[in-house]
Amino acid sequence: MEQIIANGLYLGAQYALIALGLTLIFSLMNVLNFAHGQMYVFGGFVTYTVVVQLGLPFIVGLLASAVILAIMGAVIEKFLFAPVVRRSKRDESTMLLAAGIAFFLDAVILLLFGEKQRGVPKIVNGVFNWDMRIIMPYDRILIGVLAILLIVVFIAFMNYSRAGRAMRALAQDRMAAQLMGVDVARYSMLGLALGAMLAGLVGGLLVTITGVNLGMGGPTSIKAFLMIMIGGAGVISGAIAGGFILGMMESVGLTVLSAYGDITYLVIFATLMVFLAVRPQGLMGKPWG
């Protein structure tokens, strides 16, 4: 039991971080970022390159992932999303763009890093063992703690910094924020940069444990969608709740349902459908986002 909870927390922290980035982008731009999973994978590969191929310390790799992904996010916003949002008749057009970017990133990852599964050697050794009740390698604990730390920093940033407050105003009411003098173009760009950076950071964290490969992008995006649907799209608390809930469900499911074959996700999906039929806006979302 304790083991399941510990696993769930560890998974949940990673998931919440991914969902935070996605929900931030969604709330600012009303864009469902299909490329979120690819950004995560990209971040993983950057850390891998820095740590394994260049032989630099892990923290440098992590920082490199953050910086490179942030730049990528900003560029994507400025040169792709912003013009399309401006000129398109429908909101949905950004979805096509996002899907196109997902494919494009897949292609770039393939060309730059290849198809192989890549990993970074353990950053700390040893296994934590509490009386056989919780067994968890130290590196997982470290990564989990780092993820939670990042979540805390992110929330603090959104609540207490000028930029964070501006972005929250923007998310709440674009028009009103504009009237209040918030530089919409600038903070949209910052928001996407931040969202992409979070995805890259999780990639950098998890490459030390599960590794990354080209095929992980799509499924990661889907999981991220699940989380923000559970919690309510565009809501920070919802993303965190959704991340931890999915982590827990996965952890419980893999233990309890393993006897019936690989049906954990089928059960999770089915539960979600029923849940959304009752509560379309998710746990904490506003109706119709």
Place this chain on the structure above:
Amino acid sequence: MKASRLLGFSAFLLAVFVLVPLFIGATGRWDFFYTLTSVALLSVGAAGVWLTFYIGRINIGQGAYALVGGYVSAILVTQGGVSFWLTLPVAGLFCAVISILIGLPILRLRGVYFAMVTLVLTEVARLSALALPITNGAKGITSIPLPGELSVFGLTIIPAFGSLSNPRIGFYMMAVVLMIVTYLVLWRIVNSRLGHLCRSLQQNEELSASIGVNTAYLRVLAYAISSFFGGIAGAMFASIAQSIYPSSFVVADSVNFMLYCFLGGLGYVFGPMLGTFLLYFGWDLLSIAREYQLLIYSGVMILLMLVLPNGVLSLLDKKEGGK
């Protein structure tokens, strides 16, 4: 107007039934038959996605219905010994019924919420196909016999595909016929009151309800028709490939269906057909670029989006001004 439309339609028929086979015969690119068959079938599925767009819902779940349709047909043919021609409408109807059950709750969702749920639906279909005993898990269903003869009162309408010297042409013809029928139906829907009501729904659901439209019913109806198209497309695919696996239609396929519609243009009935043709055929032609195939493909897609954010067919708008 009427005459020019008839002329265009005849030209299209001439092109797909005569010119294309002639061209392929002359160049010897027999693989194009396979590509164009896929284009035709995918555009049938895309027609369905387009119809859900027409009621204001972003549908990224067509892969699920294509997969279900494929399995229904494959199971009926291999285990029930049913004629493929009968399983084709059955697969469509089966999908329509399922989509009604699923649609009743989820069609209340809007915007991205609906889009995300439908995306998840494709995963549900894949995982179900893996888990259910009747679908034979990851091994899938293979060696599905080719479609037999279709005859009415002893009159052969379609010969058995096994007896054809070149079944590829047979499949091509069949797929194109299916595509034409689908788009005629779609065109008729859009230009009848049903389509006008769908448009009213797309533009303003509250107002639509207040002029007396049963919006819930209409949404489910449109979604069921959409899924019917997905189902028959999937059934046909399974029959051509003579196999179906849980991975035959995955999330990427669902996303592609959506992209075909977007790229062609959501405001135009024939948009999804054109979009499917451009993207799928383009992808196929790009295979000469080898490892750069995906890069060029997605790059062009992004570029098109920047230049023509309202679809390729929006080019027509500027010339003619309006519809």
Place this chain on the structure above:
Amino acid sequence: MTPILQIKNITKRYGGLTAVNDVSFDVRAGEILSVIGPNGAGKSTLFKLISSFVPATSGEVLFNGERISSLAPHKVARMGVVRTFQETTIFRSMTVRENIIVSHHLRSKASLLGFFLGTKQAKEDEAAFAASADDIVDFLGLQGIRNELASNLPQGHLRALGMAIGLATDPKVILLDEPFAGMNHDETMKMVGLVRRLRDERGVTVLLVEHDMPAVMKISDRIVCINFGQKIAEGTPKEIRENEKVIEAYLGSEDAAIGM
């Protein structure tokens, strides 16, 4: 004779907030009745309650003695109680004429399948809708813009189009949501004339929610005034003008300048 519309003890609570509190009044067939009140008095909630777009916490609305308050909006419309929205709610990417034609839905005798197949009945329906739409266009004086895209119209025309959409459904009662909001004096007077003709020439009972006092005084047969979600007065324009509670409500609020 029973009133065409009866609002009985209707109440709406959002969480701890009571937006509409135990409001009752009747609307008689063939009259123009206005609901007035200062901003935030609960007018628009009341409007949504009557048109059944929001479920009431308690109380009910009866149309010709039949309960309509828990019906789906399209069923309410089907019975003949139709609302028009504030100006932005039209079918934006249709032309004026298309807007009106599509809104004839309730009058169709053919089924959707019939329309799809193009049966004789369907063709008759379409022809009838088109004729009626032209009739409505003439009635509202929209001839010059009948083929304009709705999204290109100025506000005054949008309001008229909203009314045209309502008329197309062949309503017994039409609910107008702030038909004069944001209009200058001339536009308002034009609209007042239109609403009158709606009743006089088409026999439609009109219930409108509005806070432009001069227009309301001019147009209404009777007025219901609400404040803080409660009915504080009901009567003819003259009675309302002299009612102290009404004066107090308006003086105590931000729109003190009611220009009576």
